[in-house]
Amino acid sequence: MIRVQEQDFDMNEEYQSMLADDSVSGAVVMFVGRVRDINQGHQVDSLYLEHYPAMTEKYLTQLEQQALSLWPLEKVTLIHRVGKLSLTDQIVLVAVSSVHREAAFEAAQYLIDLLKARAPFWKKEHVAGEQTRWVSANHKDQIAAAQWL
Amino acid sequence: MIRVQEQDFDMNEEYQSMLADDSVSGAVVMFVGRVRDINQGHQVDSLYLEHYPAMTEKYLTQLEQQALSLWPLEKVTLIHRVGKLSLTDQIVLVAVSSVHREAAFEAAQYLIDLLKARAPFWKKEHVAGEQTRWVSANHKDQIAAAQWL
Amino acid sequence: MNKVLFFAQLRERLGCDTVQLDAQGMSVRELRQVLAKRDERWRTWLLDKDVLVAVNQTLVDDNAALSTGDEVAMFPPVTGG
Amino acid sequence: MNKVLFFAQLRERLGCDTVQLDAQGMSVRELRQVLAKRDERWRTWLLDKDVLVAVNQTLVDDNAALSTGDEVAMFPPVTGG
Numbered sequence: 001m002i003r004v005q006e007q008d009f010d011m012n013e014e015y016q017s018m019l020a021d022d023s024v025s026g027a028v029v030m031f032v033g034r035v036r037d038i039n040q041g042h043q044v045d046s047l048y049l050e051h052y053p054a055m056t057e058k059y060l061t062q063l064e065q066q067a068l069s070l071w072p073l074e075k076v077t078l079i080h081r082v083g084k085l086s087l088t089d090q091i092v093l094v095a096v097s098s099v100h101r102e103a104a105f106e107a108a109q110y111l112i113d114l115l116k117a118r119a120p121f122w123k124k125e126h127v128a129g130e131q132t133r134w135v136s137a138n139h140k141d142q143i144a145a146a147q148w149l
Numbered sequence: 150m151i152r153v154q155e156q157d158f159d160m161n162e163e164y165q166s167m168l169a170d171d172s173v174s175g176a177v178v179m180f181v182g183r184v185r186d187i188n189q190g191h192q193v194d195s196l197y198l199e200h201y202p203a204m205t206e207k208y209l210t211q212l213e214q215q216a217l218s219l220w221p222l223e224k225v226t227l228i229h230r231v232g233k234l235s236l237t238d239q240i241v242l243v244a245v246s247s248v249h250r251e252a253a254f255e256a257a258q259y260l261i262d263l264l265k266a267r268a269p270f271w272k273k274e275h276v277a278g279e280q281t282r283w284v285s286a287n288h289k290d291q292i293a294a295a296q297w298l
Numbered sequence: 299m300n301k302v303l304f305f306a307q308l309r310e311r312l313g314c315d316t317v318q319l320d321a322q323g324m325s326v327r328e329l330r331q332v333l334a335k336r337d338e339r340w341r342t343w344l345l346d347k348d349v350l351v352a353v354n355q356t357l358v359d360d361n362a363a364l365s366t367g368d369e370v371a372m373f374p375p376v377t378g379g
Numbered sequence: 380m381n382k383v384l385f386f387a388q389l390r391e392r393l394g395c396d397t398v399q400l401d402a403q404g405m406s407v408r409e410l411r412q413v414l415a416k417r418d419e420r421w422r423t424w425l426l427d428k429d430v431l432v433a434v435n436q437t438l439v440d441d442n443a444a445l446s447t448g449d450e451v452a453m454f455p456p457v458t459g460g
């Protein structure tokens with residue numbers, strides 16, 4: 001299940017609905033990314049998340065399918081927010097259920113690594129005492145994604 | 150924070166309380182282990198979790214301290230249930246918050262790998278059509294733990 | 299005809315969301331060169347090696363060939379998640 | 380005096396939760412040998428190489444030395460999580 005939305009998500013609701021009627025999964029791994037106070041040395045107040053809607057949907061759907069084909073997973077949930085976000089807001093949820101934990105951990109890392117390096121989202125931060133700044137892409141994120149290829 | 154308890158835990162409550170007053174953590178990784186229907190080829194109805202109370206508490210506290218010293222983490226939550234559990238019940242929660250996702254993912258895997266290989270819990274399954282059976286230790290779990298040492 | 303979309307910094311730097319033009323038969327490289335001719339600003343930002351290009355919502359390299367109706371998008375490295 | 384606790388399969392197989400004895404000065408190996416003398420069942424299960432031993436709630440090997448008051452625990456490989 002993939003979703004790109006302005007509103008917040010409820011991690012627990014996603015967890016419960018992912019596991020409804022599932023007596024097979026022994027393992028669930030969830031990752032939540034949040035707006036944190038310091039990014040690339042700047043004090044962040046809030047940020048604006050822009051995206052390329054047709055492509056985010058297409059790419060995330062593809063990413064979900066890839067994960068399902070690479071690991072024996074029960075379900076994949078990918079939610080990414082767009083628009084204006086404040087300090088400590090949730091940005092992204094990756095949740096994966098599987099019979100075994102190894103598959104769930106690997107797939108969750110794969111999904112967030114690829115999402116960060118490839119999905120067309122861009123963050124513009126509102127920085128304390130300044131105007132705004134576009135977040136620079138992180139070389140480390142490209143390396144994290146490349147390890148899966 | 151570590152807890153060993155008979156009652157169920159609320160993943161969302163743990164998530165919220167872990168993040169209260171935290172504007173630093175950009176990443177949260179959570180792992181939930183559940184009672185699944187088939188284990189080691191047997192159809193499971195329910196299970197009983199026995200433990201060695203003084204040692205589980207001591208070992209989990211030590212494990213939490215080790216994770217905090219090995220990675221730059223904000224918080225660690227470890228909850229393990231004991232007593233009678235039914236199919237699809239939650240057994241264990243590992244939750245870790247950190248500035249960066251790499252540390253959160255690694256520490257969560259470390260915690261569950263070591264917990265499974267070292268913490269003094271034992272599962273006795275009630276198997277369909279049979280009496281009960283003690284779950285056999287999984288060699289794979291010993292290997293997963295050994296990789297961290 | 300083709301639609302070319304710009305996102306994030308690139309959109310702001312060009313002061314442009316979308317252009318329509320006929321890119322039939324061009325490669326992505328040729329399309330970038332055509333757009334770069336508009337003025338100094340377009341030249342600077344469109345020939346930047348960090349610019350990513352997607353055709354019909356899939357990342358491609360500079361050699362990709364364009365057909366009528368393809369939706370082209372140009373944008374800086376992504377920073378979501 | 381020392382308390383020796385048994386858990387899980389080992390507890391069930393021995394039909395015993397706890398024994399009290401004086402293990403002062405013994406190694407863990409010697410304590411296992413002493414307990415193994417009780418009868419055939421104790422012999423079979425206490426000398427099983429898979430049995431784990433903790434002293435004062437910390438895993439130790441067979442060479443560990445015991446002092447008065449140490450809490451000893453013996454149990455099969457763990458299966459939690």
